[in-house]
Amino acid sequence: MIKPDILKMWCFCHCFEFRCQRVQEVKFIADSMLGKLAKWLRVLGYDTHYKSHYGQGVIDQLVEDGRTLLSRQEKIVNSYDNAVLLQSHDTGGQLAELKEKIGFAPDRSKLFSRCLLCNVLLEEADINEAKENVPEYVFYENMMGIRFCPSCCRYFWPGSHRERMAKKLREWGFG
Numbered sequence: 378m379i380k381p382d383i384l385k386m387w388c389f390c391h392c393f394e395f396r397c398q399r400v401q402e403v404k405f406i407a408d409s410m411l412g413k414l415a416k417w418l419r420v421l422g423y424d425t426h427y428k429s430h431y432g433q434g435v436i437d438q439l440v441e442d443g444r445t446l447l448s449r450q451e452k453i454v455n456s457y458d459n460a461v462l463l464q465s466h467d468t469g470g471q472l473a474e475l476k477e478k479i480g481f482a483p484d485r486s487k488l489f490s491r492c493l494l495c496n497v498l499l500e501e502a503d504i505n506e507a508k509e510n511v512p513e514y515v516f517y518e519n520m521m522g523i524r525f526c527p528s529c530c531r532y533f534w535p536g537s538h539r540e541r542m543a544k545k546l547r548e549w550g551f552g
């Protein structure tokens with residue numbers, strides 16, 4: 378487990394600069410019990426690997442690749458150098474713990490930049506293709522704000538669902 382005081386001083390991007398500001402670039406792996414948190418980390422723009430089941434050695438490999446493991450299980454966290462133990466049961470509390478323990482400070486410009494299902498960065502949609510693939514009223518209301526996931530090929534646009542999520546983030550002190 379990483380000691381919080383060390384986390385405040387040293388970054389995750391391995392540049393080893395004192396109080397590195399690039400905490401935003403941290404990549405996570407959420408254990409199988411943290412699916413909800415994984416979704417919200419993606420909403421905030423963080424690259425977050427999540428599976429409801431991890432095969433043998435998968436977590437080891439992902440942590441070795443530089444991801445920070447998030448888990449509520451002390452035994453698992455103690456097995457890795459780059460892991461954070463979360464104790465809260467709810468997402469708002471877990472995000473607050475991340476803020477406290479690793480100086481987690483989401484960049485507002487990265488909100489809603491990632492596909493919540495695939496974890497890949499959304500791209501600006503081709504306007505002609507978007508017109509063919511989203512409801513007409515959505516297209517004309519959001520023409521410049523439609524994004525496309527290159528992995529699952531879904532289209533995303535600002536709307537009431539996103540507004541609700543933004544409201545929730547504000548309640549939690551983010552966004």
Ligand SMILES: [Zn+2]
Pocket residue numbers: 492493494495496497526527528529530531
């Ligand atoms: Zn996707």
